[in-house]
Amino acid sequence: MVRLLLRFGEEIVDQPIVSEIILELKVPINIITALVNSKGGEVLAEVPQEAMDKVVAALRKRGATVSLPKLIEVETEKCISCGSCVSLCPVEAITLDNELSVVFSKEKCVGSTCSACVDACPVKAIKSVKQNNHELINSRLKGVTGKKR
């Protein structure tokens, strides 16, 4: 599965874009977080790797902006395992192991759409990092060339 960050502007926020794509492409799209109001929306969604190109193209055709979400990373050498970040995480992506070391689950973390832990770290060991988006650029090209302008 690949995580994608979708942004919808005011003009299209009232359209059932994601449902349409699910039906049209018969691809499961899993919404992880969504922040939507009348001005627009930001949705973090998970799609199967093999269907990514198709889904991205379909989303873009309907006017959504697609990017890879920034990931949250912990620099383990810096981390002092204080635990300040643990109680802030809404999805229990940060826990203490038996040795009382703070462990961080990239799978559970919902990424930069949350970021609740980032400014709580006293030694600035938590960073929001941009992902390499080659794949997405490629799929954008594919999406664009597939469409006559």
Added chain:
Amino acid sequence: MGELKLKPQKNARTIEEINAKIRKGDAQVLTAEEMKKLVESSGVEVAFKEVDVVTTGTFGAMCSSGAIINIGHSDPPIKIDRAFMNDVPICHPGAAVDLYIGATAMSETQPYEYGGGHLIEDLVNGKEVELRAAAYGTDCYPRNSLKTNLTKDDLNQFYLLNFRNCYQHYNCAVNSRDETIYTYMGKLLPKMRNATYSGAGELNPLMNDPDYETIGIGTRIFLGGAQGYVIGEGTQHEAKSQNGTLMVRGNAKKMSSEFLRGASFTRYGTTLYVGLGIPIPILNLGLAKKAAIRDEEIFTNVVDYGVPRRDRPKLAKVSYKELKSGAITVGDKKIKVSSLSSLKTARKVAGTLKSWVENGEFYLTAPVERLPLDNVFKPMKQTESTPFVVNVMQTAVTCRETEEVRAIAERIVTKSVNHIVVVDSLGKLTGIVTSWDVTRAMAEGKTKLADIMTRRVVTTKPNEPLETASKKMAQHSISALPVINDEGKVLGIVTSEDVSKLLGM
């Protein structure tokens, strides 16, 4: 535990006897956590017979820390008046070239990011730091300014000199407000959605010798990865209420950044994480018993940091066992809790100290003077009183949600106010409407109050400092705050005009 060759049973041992065993390499040393397990499995009598020393540890943010340095004389000499190291303002409390780096002093170019704590860590790590100094110049110290780069090797003295460390235990913090706050207790989510605490509980040095039988002036300790000393009680020390603190000193040139880390709390400031451990000699049965204290026997208060007053409301009492479990219960609410100090490193402090004693690298000392047991930590004597919301609030003009806009307009005119507070039948706040809202509604032909009132209202409480209330208004660009009690009942209103009259802003 290995076989023990104790001398004929005695009910006490001395520090000299323990040191003799350390010299021979057969002192029995346990960390505080191991000691508790032994007492649980074999009883306190056995533990007393078998154990000579219990090592403790803590690693937390300790703001009242710093380092005293002597940088030697320049040629021509200077009597430093103002100094900066890596842009952090440095204190010059004494003679020409003695400086004090305070952990909470913040860099002028990178405030909240870099401060005295980071500077101390950089020096400890052998990094070069830049010193800039200015002076007024005297006949004996003619120089007016100075710029040089220094490492710890260039310093004559580099001593950690912390005037309040090792708090015996500390509050657990929550925030009842509607917005996230950033405090010295870390980031606190609104509506008590998380809690933070500090302190190592049963591993804390002072918890294991709460009557200060063995910890006093001259006690040799683990400080920042090197050996240091207790030089007195810390500021705000209050042994009676288990709020003991220590003043300590140690040679920072020998310390390690594993146990001494600069840190910054968002929107609060910079500080220093200090690793501190104390060996407790088990001189008698009573000390063995005290060193067996468990997290479930150590309690602290859950305190609402959402109330910016000295006496913040205490909402519940919880044990360190609950705190370490990751969740506490306040009323009927379960709250996720996490620590600000590192238990992992606290354990490492106790473990390192244990190996030092076992390997004959660390000998115990008897205190040359005991620490005070009956100190009282007094609040500040204030010669000027600060105003609170209750001092300026007025009766609020109220209305009900079902009323017509016209009726509200009339009330605004007859009472000559700008804000009408909307309440329910119990007098609880449900919204607010301003003269501007009403004017606009009339222009747009709207008649129902329910359609134009604001339902998300920023509020205040009677005991909130006026300054805080005033900041809230500025932050939200509004000109009045309804004053409510804990149940949400409207008690009055405070307007920005009233505030400026009183605060002269």
